[in-house]
Amino acid sequence: MISRLLLLTLTTPLLALPKPDPAGVTNTGPYDYGVMGPPATPSIVANANKLSSTPLPPGPFKPDWDSIRTNYETPSWFADAKFGIFMHWGLYSVSAHRNEWYEKHLYAADLKWHTDKFGPPEKFGYKDFIPLFTAEKFNATDWADLFYKSGAKVVLPCAQHHDNFALWDSKITPFNAKAMGPKRDLIGELAAASRAKGLKFGVSNHGIENFTFIDPSKEVLARLDKAKADLFDPKWKGFYHVADRSDEAQSAFLADWMERNFELIDKYQPDLLWFDNGVNLRLLDPLKLRVAAYYYNRATSWKKEVSLSTKFVAYAPSNKDTEQVGSIIDFEKVGGRSPSNIRPGAWMVDDPIGTSWGYTEDMRVFGPDAILGKLVDTVSKGGFYLLNLAPKADGTIPKEQQDTLLAIGKWLGKHGEAIYGTRPWTQPADGKARFTIKGDTLYAILPGKPAKNITLPSLAEKPGAPTISKIELLGDNGSLKFKRDTKALEIELPNSANDPLAQVLKITFGK
Structure with missing residues (x-):
């Protein structure tokens, strides 16, 4: 029975x-x-x-x-x-x-x-x-x-x-x-x-x-x-x-x-x-x-x-997910349950490389531009990005997934300074730009091939705002021309700003 x-x-x-x-x-x-x-x-x-x-x-x-x-x-x-x-x-x-x-x-x-x-x-x-x-x-x-x-x-x-x-x-x-x-x-x-x-x-x-x-x-x-x-x-x-x-x-x-x-x-x-x-x-x-x-x-x-890393309030006995005890909180999917703004404390987001977490014959794999955008967005808000792969049963990782990973690695090899060891700035974004900071250096990460001139209102001259001593294109030599007033910071990009995934501006604040 x-x-x-x-x-x-x-x-x-x-x-x-x-x-x-x-x-x-x-x-x-x-x-x-x-x-x-x-x-x-x-x-x-x-x-x-x-x-x-x-x-x-x-x-x-x-x-x-x-x-x-x-x-x-x-x-x-x-x-x-x-x-x-x-x-x-x-x-x-x-x-x-x-x-x-x-x-x-x-x-x-x-x-x-x-x-x-x-x-x-x-x-x-x-x-x-x-x-x-x-x-x-x-x-x-x-x-x-x-x-x-x-x-x-x-x-x-x-x-x-x-x-x-x-x-x-x-x-x-x-x-x-x-x-x-x-x-x-x-x-x-x-x-x-x-x-x-x-x-x-x-x-x-x-x-x-x-x-x-x-x-x-x-x-x-x-x-x-x-x-x-x-x-x-x-x-x-x-x-x-x-x-x-x-x-x-x-x-x-x-x-x-x-x-x-x-x-x-x-x-x-x-x-x-x-x-x-x-x-x-x-x-x-x-x-x-x-x-x-x-x-x-x-x-x-x-x-x-x-x-440990757990979701929601598994290790938050107060039942407030901002009060984790002995655990790094994890959120599922960027744009799904992940934070929409800077979140203090240790956190990560797990996110699939394609349309399924486990391998399926009809799954669609996302390209490096989409995955890098999620990685950068997560880091700009203070998080850690955990990218899920879907290997086949025979132990191979499909070429499409490998191609995305290798493209991300190539970009990080040139621009990783703007990701590893950084912290969130006072705001994560200004338009399409995403910010990270390390000491006196602010990084503005610009997805895709940007316009010739970049305007960032968040970096306008304001009372108490730090001075800007230099702006560079990360991975390139020389300083960039810029103009700053009470409305915005305007930066003129060189022809070398042509990375297919994202450009990074390295903005050095004065003492």
Whole structure:
């Protein structure tokens, strides 16, 4: 028999999943930010904490907000790095259809497409993509070299997505890339190659969202239950988390989530540990605090500066996203949820290089002009830009994505002074120009090929405004002619201002 709760959980839309005790839900605004996480209760969380036997390492961090707040500092390197590489790569890359949520759609909206392409789920379910995910052309050194040439300073692969398949050599879960599929420690190889290039290395873990991720139609649910196939095959019970969604199963799942994080921390010493929306519920705070204390105590022993990165109020116990505790806040997509103006504090935005986060055959890849515009816009507001790639299942990064990365890297090789190590000015923009500042030097970044003369009203002569001693075209020799009055600063550009992506004016303030 399928329990009433199981049927409700599996057959209702995601936004209608049963919610925990309202006292534990503290999300505000137009989105229900907790729906991706498991529908936990205080007792389920308490039992999960008991089931996890890994002790807290010695160190100053305790699993409570006051201890994290008192002892945590944002890594000093983060404010200067500005640009990193994210990636969604996994079993969903094999189907290369719709998006990285293929597992959810397979058992409902995409059932016919899947059946026509691969067969019915009784014979070919999501688990059957594992042996097809071979990564036979994956070369971590080549990937790291590409990332280095792109100008990125951080590499952060998705170590586990919502589908519960781990891309590392795990002793916690048998469903991992070393034991199955590629038969390789993909995360370990990429960590070593990235660090050999001097890049920071982190991992993202979306796994907490797996417990209620699969959402079959009633018809598929009944079919597979009757056949005891795929979702109801006992051998795959711990992979799918469909056949048993009892309180006991949920506690075991949450304990397993913590253990996987502890393993990632110990094996790879990540510089960043990134969580998706599923951890946002306040009810999960005891587990999140334990992971944070574990991570930061380990980092103290490594003598490394590290940080968690999370969304909305996952690590903001006041439920104000400007009051993060022990976490760098992440926003999804430039122009989506990212800040519209300068935002103080440490923050980043994750943004896809194309029309899907995971590789699909029909995805459209954005050119370097669009991506550079988002990078510059983010940095001008005080943020860090995390660009997501979508590799193929065989381990290759499509040429279109590589071309965009290399063009960005070429521009940064000439103009990186205006990006790395900068801070936001008093305003992020003036018309199309975007500003960054470093000491007494203001950079005005002008997208595309600009007009012969540039007018910047924000730099007009005003009482108390610093004098301007020199203006240069970054990467060029000689000073530029300019005129400044109470209305604007006007700059005459040379013929050499012809970079196809953006020009940079280096404006030096007088003492």
